[in-house]
Amino acid sequence: MGKPDIRRIAPKPQRLKRVRVAAYARVSTDHERQLSSIAAQVSYYSHLIHSTLGWEYAGVFIDEGVTGTSTKHRDEFHEMMGSARAGGIDIVLCKSISRLARNTVDLLETVRELRTLGVTIRFERENIDTATADGELLLTLLASFAQEESRSMSKNVKWGIRKKYATGGLHSRQPYGYKYKASDLVIVEDEAEVVKRVFTQFLVGESPEAIAEELNSEGIKPRRGKAFQGQVLRKILENETYTGTVILQQHYRPEIANAAVTVNTGELPRYLVTRSHPPIISPDQFQAVRDELTRRRQLGRGATPSARTCGLTSRIECSVCGRFYHRRTKTRRDKRYKFWWCETATKGKGNPCHAPQIRHTLLTNICADTLGWTEWDDEQALHQLKRMIAHPDGTLTIHTTTSDTPVVVNIHENRQS
Structure with a gap:
């Protein structure tokens, strides 16, 4: 009997398992430069995922013009998390920790939830992969730095805005009827005609709800949204900006994490600026509307019959x-x-x-x-x-x-x- 012939059996080729990869990006303002950055990130991540062997495209999720200090109002972020919970994502790519969250608690909660779902995150700038053992420790340290950086930036921005108020400068006030040209408010003629109409019709006895319904029936639309609402027209009627006058720093955000904007009742200085910009409504007409609003409130909610109110309302x-x-x-x-x-x-x-x-x-x-x-x-x-x-x-x-x-x-x- 001769020497046995022994040959190694080659393993069967394994079918390459495709990994579902998504990317997340965020910018905090709608500024053109930041939106350009977002477009570049979308292009970069889409090409990276499609061109990497074994990766399957699971989407690029983008939040534009939202803060990173909270995840509450980030629609695309929540859509990404929903896809992960449904088993549609294995890896999430992100440019940096601060793009995912500037709040340490939110960041760690998100990372830990994704990890329980079997999803890892790779942060490009910090070179962190949450699949590694030391990933969470690094995340905790770096997220704390990001949170403190965000707080410092917020303080600097607020300081700049308040200095601007003290010299009579406007900030982000662009009510219906106006738009910014450079740093000045200028009148938008077609919107200004609607504003004048609202003031005039209110003074002859119509309610804001009735005026809104009339504008909507004529196909006149607000700057944002599909239709005018009575409560929106009430804000127009109460806004002194239409007389060319502004009260600066009527609201502020307290120095507390995730604090809501609140009315300034004396915590900070307020500034009255007259002849700040061209008026749409005369001071006399504005005062007449203010007096009429007071009169109707004293009579009750049904003080002016309309499509939604009548003489029986609140009686x-x-x-x-x-x-x-x-x-x-x-x-x-x-x-x-x-x-x-x-x-x-x-x-x-x-x-x-x-x-x-x-x-x-x-x-x-x-x-x-x-x-x-x-x-x-x-x-x-x-x-x-x-x-x-x-x-x-x-x-x-x-x-x-x-x-x-x-x-x-x-x-x-x-x-x-």
């Missing part, structure tokens, strides 16, 4: 919880009708007050009969109706300015008649 009270009745619309097959119901019941948590629903037409007929009118009149209701109290048994106590004795009616009896 119907629930006898059980004391909240106002709200007007709602109900659709049944092809029929639509308006009705009033206690605010507690309209919140979708049942009807603990046992408050009766009252149809709008029935309620206006009852009030017109009580006040001796031939038909309902919103404007007269503002002056003659004090308040109404709705009871669970269907009775309605009506207090008017024309009589010291309230009138009690039964809505069920009136509905039958």
Whole structure:
């Protein structure tokens, strides 16, 4: 028997496992230079992932114009995390730690969650890979430096803004009707015409909601968003900027991490600057609007009838919880009708007050009969109706300015008649 022939069996070629790779980038402002940097990063990471053997493109996630001190308002960041949780990412590439987070707590929470999901992060500038043993220690140290750098930069920016305020300089104030040209506010003519219209129509008795609805029906759009809202027009009516005057440093951000902007009630100096820029509204018209706003607030929310308010608004009270009745619309097959119901019941948590629903037409007929009118009149209701109290048994106590004795009616009896 001869010598055995021994040959090594070559292993079968392993199928290359493709690694799903994503990248994350962020800039804190919409400045053109930073947006150009973002475009370069997107191009760089897309090419890197597509050209690396064994890598599979899992997306490039970009947040533009958002701060790194919190992850709360970063939509693309949350989309990336959602993809990781769904098992769609194995590696995340990031230019630097500060691009992912300037807050140490947020950074470590993110890294640790991704690690439990089997996802690693590679930070290019710091040359850190969270897959390594010493990755988290380095991250903790470097993230602390990034957080302190962010705090220092924030202080410097705030100092510059406050020095600017002290000399009458504007900062980031670009209300509807104006735009910046160099460092000056200039009038945008078509928007200024809308502003003038809002002030004029308000003074002749229209509500901000009615004006907004009219503008929207004509296809006139705000600078941002799809449609005008009543609350936005109220801010326009209350903004002294339209008279060419500004009050600087009305708000500020406290020196606390992630603090919200708050009203300045004397914590910092405020500055009144007149003839700061061209006016759209005269001081007399602005003061007239201010006086009218005060008058309507004293009368109550329903002081000016509109598409959303009427002479009954804020005048119907629930006898059980004391909240106002709200007007709602109900659709049944092809029929639509308006009705009033206690605010507690309209919140979708049942009807603990046992408050009766009252149809709008029935309620206006009852009030017109009580006040001796031939038909309902919103404007007269503002002056003659004090308040109404709705009871669970269907009775309605009506207090008017024309009589010291309230009138009690039964809505069920009136509905039958």
